[in-house]
Every structure is written in structure tokens, then in C-alpha cells.
Amino acid sequence: MIKCNVKVNGTIGRAAVVRASKEGKQFMTYSVNVVLSPNNGINKTINISVIKDSNDSSVAAQYVTGHRIEVEGVLYFKKRGSELYLDMSENQSNFYPEQSKDGIEGEMHFRGTLGKNIEMKTDKKNRPYLACSAYSAEKVADGFEYTWVRFIRFSDVIEDFLIPKGTIEVKGDMDLSIYNDNFNLGCRIKEMSKWVKQPYQEKKEELPF
Numbered sequence: 001m002i003k004c005n006v007k008v009n010g011t012i013g014r015a016a017v018v019r020a021s022k023e024g025k026q027f028m029t030y031s032v033n034v035v036l037s038p039n040n041g042i043n044k045t046i047n048i049s050v051i052k053d054s055n056d057s058s059v060a061a062q063y064v065t066g067h068r069i070e071v072e073g074v075l076y077f078k079k080r081g082s083e084l085y086l087d088m089s090e091n092q093s094n095f096y097p098e099q100s101k102d103g104i105e106g107e108m109h110f111r112g113t114l115g116k117n118i119e120m121k122t123d124k125k126n127r128p129y130l131a132c133s134a135y136s137a138e139k140v141a142d143g144f145e146y147t148w149v150r151f152i153r154f155s156d157v158i159e160d161f162l163i164p165k166g167t168i169e170v171k172g173d174m175d176l177s178i179y180n181d182n183f184n185l186g187c188r189i190k191e192m193s194k195w196v197k198q199p200y201q202e203k204k205e206e207l208p209f
Contacts, residue, residue, distance in 0.1 A: 002136045002147060003073040003187075006106030008088070009068075009099045010034035013047055018029050020053055026055035030063045032071060032088075035102045038178040046104070046135030046176075046183070048075070052090040062095065070097030074114035077185065079138065079145040083185050108174040108187045110149055111195050112136040114166045120158060128156040129159065130189070134168055150175075153189035169195040 016030035034046045050071060054060070063069075067115065071093045076084040118132040130153045135146040151170060175186035 001111045001202075002077050002108065002149065004106050004108045006073065006074055006075045006088070008032055008071045008073075008075075008104050009097055010048070010071075010102050012013060012063055012065055012069055015065045016052075016060035018057055018060050019172060028052040028054045028060050028063075030060075032069060034104055036104075036176065036178050042176045042178075042181065044181060044183075045157065046086060046102075048086040048088050050088045050090050051173045052093075067095060068097065068100075070094040070099060075104070077136075077147050079147045080140070084147065084185070104176050105175075105189075106174050108149075108170070108172055110134070110136065110168075110170045110187060112149070112168065113197075114164060114168060115148070115163065116164045118155065118158070118162050118164065127154055129154045130158060130162075132162065134170075145187070150186040151185070151189055152182065153192070159192070159194075167195040167197045169193050 008030040012030060013033035014030050014031040018026055018028050020026050029049065029051050032048045032050055034048065035043050036046055037043050050073070071090050073091040074089045076087045076088060081108055084195065112134045113196045115133040115135065119130070119199055121131050122128055131151070133148055133150050135148045137146055139145045170187060172190040173188040175188060177184045177186065
């Protein structure tokens, strides 16, 4: 599981329309384009699909392509092959944000399985920090898709449960970046504990992504 409470600043990429789920529940959907600027100077546009709990066409009419917007809500990640998709459920939006620069910031809640490399390192100021990666698995058709997250924490402590294939639950600051045109998902740890993994049970998403 990867779920993030975020604030997104960007431009509406696809105007809002009202649609209905398979169960007949109506909702509004649109997209937001966010331009991220990596250190190598090659910008990359990230497209976020957004839904809003509304069936009011007059509300949808306000979400016009090309209009700047700030959106607060819950962000989810969906891996399909080599592509990582971003889906969001809107809680509130602002068409006249104070922030003029594109960006995505917020807090991540993660549950998943650790990879092989769990290391203590030091930064340029000789401060120790923990560096590791873990993945969240999603059942897709007859297999699974795996979304990896890089984690860091400034501390010289390594808990007993931090072992390859160990399971963890983390809360912290989300870090989204672009490197060599690839989308990287990271998190600066605030809280971490061992996650007691339950037997997999297929969960039907309430959101119609």
C-alpha cells in the first residue's frame, strides 16, 4: 500500500467531465499536468488523473484545460509494466493558488517489503543516515505489479526488523524526482515499524480509476 496526502500545483490537462461508475455512482474526473525540473535541466511533465465526488456539471465546467490549479487530496500510485501512473482523489481545489511553480508535496503512508540493500551511510557533513528500498505489491490479473520506494532516515540506528525481505510500515515526507527521464519515488522517514503482513486478499478499489 502506498497512499499520500498531498498538495499539487499544476495546470489542468484535461477538462472535467461527469461520469458514472459500473455501480451507477456519478463522479467528476479531470487531469492535472505537473512539470518537474530535475538537476540535469531536462523537464518532465507528470500527468495526474483526478476524481472528485461530484455529479454537478456546473462545477465540472470550472475545470478548464490550461487553467492553473492547486489540488489537495489523496494520491495513489499504479504500476503497469514499466509505467507508473498517478491517481488522485480531490478533497479541495483552488483556481488562484499563491504558488506559481509546479510541484507535488505531502506525506506518504507505506506498507511493503524490503529489498536486499539496507545500508548505513554518511552525508557530506559526516552525518549518519539509513538508506534502503522497499516495494508495495498489487495483484494484477494472474500476477503482481511492484512499486519501489527509496527511503532515507538521518539516524545511526538499524532496528532488528530491517532485514532483506522484512516487512515495514512507514510514514514520512514524500519525495518525487526525475533522473535520466525516469520517475523516482522516495520518502524521508518520520515513523517506521515492523508491518505484520496479512494473507493477501483481493481488494476492490472504491475509486473508479
